[in-house]
Amino acid sequence: MSNWNFVIAAYGVTWATLIGYAFGLIRRRQRVLQQPEVKR
Amino acid sequence: MSGGIKRLRVLAITCVVLTQVGAFVTSPPDALMGHLQKIMYVHVPSAWVMMLAFFIVFVYSVLYLWRRNPLHDLAAASAAEVGTVFTALTLIQGSIWGRPTWGVWWVWDPRLTTTAVLILIYAGYLALRSFTDDEERRARWCAAVGVLGFINVWIVFMSVRWWRTLHQPQSSPSTMSSEYLWGLVANSISFAILLAWLIRERYEIAKLEQAKELDFEEAALSGTVQHV
Numbered sequence: 332m333s334n335w336n337f338v339i340a341a342y343g344v345t346w347a348t349l350i351g352y353a354f355g356l357i358r359r360r361q362r363v364l365q366q367p368e369v370k371r
Numbered sequence: 372m373s374g375g376i377k378r379l380r381v382l383a384i385t386c387v388v389l390t391q392v393g394a395f396v397t398s399p400p401d402a403l404m405g406h407l408q409k410i411m412y413v414h415v416p417s418a419w420v421m422m423l424a425f426f427i428v429f430v431y432s433v434l435y436l437w438r439r440n441p442l443h444d445l446a447a448a449s450a451a452e453v454g455t456v457f458t459a460l461t462l463i464q465g466s467i468w469g470r471p472t473w474g475v476w477w478v479w480d481p482r483l484t485t486t487a488v489l490i491l492i493y494a495g496y497l498a499l500r501s502f503t504d505d506e507e508r509r510a511r512w513c514a515a516v517g518v519l520g521f522i523n524v525w526i527v528f529m530s531v532r533w534w535r536t537l538h539q540p541q542s543s544p545s546t547m548s549s550e551y552l553w554g555l556v557a558n559s560i561s562f563a564i565l566l567a568w569l570i571r572e573r574y575e576i577a578k579l580e581q582a583k584e585l586d587f588e589e590a591a592l593s594g595t596v597q598h599v
Contacts, residue, residue: 334404334405334406334407334471335406337407337410337467337468337470337471338406338407338409338410340467341410341413341414341463341464341467341468342395342409342410342413344460344463344464344467345413345417345460345464348456348459348460349456349460349565352456352569353569353572356569356572356573356576357572359576360572360575360576360579363576363579363580363583364579366583
């Protein structure tokens with residue numbers, strides 16, 4: 332197996348995880364901000 | 372969204388893209404490892420920022436135990452979550468590098484074993500946060516784990532010096548050629564900025580969620596809660 336496969340796997344896992352996590356955080360903050368206000 | 376986070380996000384993404392592409396494209400193949408050497412530009416910065424994140428957990432845990440400010444607990448928890456993500460990445464990247472280099476995906480080497488223990492400690496820290504609804508007790512328990520868990524970060528760091536390990540010692544200017552060094556330093560800095568952004572983003576969520584929860588509890592206790 333070519334060494335390039337391992338390089339691509341390492342970069343792929345890293346950036347898929349970090350991009351997924353960062354987008355998850357951004358969306359979660361937007362969801363919290365969109366939650367209905369508590370009215371008293 | 373506060374301008375501070377937005378600027379930090381733009382800075383982090385810009386720095387990471389520039390340094391990752393720059394180091395990947397310009398680094399020549401290593402005499403022994405060939406192109407596998409390029410994994411260093413994600414593995415080593417991930418490992419460094421993992422330790423940095425747990426140092427932040429340690430600092431905010433000490434601050435919490437000293438001042439009892441709930442915001443310090445939220446900051447420690449945010450850093451613990453992001454640090455755990457980077458620890459998982461460090462282990463996976465190392466395993467991918469180890470297979471063609473050492474011939475195995477995993478070996479019970481002191482550096483690898485102590486890092487595996489590290490992820491268990493901080494996964495335990497995150498799990499501990501859902502064990503109790505008492506915020507003060509949860510913060511106190513987690514601060515204790517945040518302080519004691521940091522001992523293992525030091526053991527991970529020193530493991531390649533204390534024991535004869537399969538894992539090579541820390542990369543430094545004295546052990547590396549300059550054509551690889553600049554990329555490693557630049558990527559370590561850009562990963563540190565990325566870490567700062569992710570922790571800040573996670574901390575803002577934690578603060579917002581806590582504020583909403585408190586607001587709802589107060590309204591519920593006053594018996595006047597009503598959604599709009």
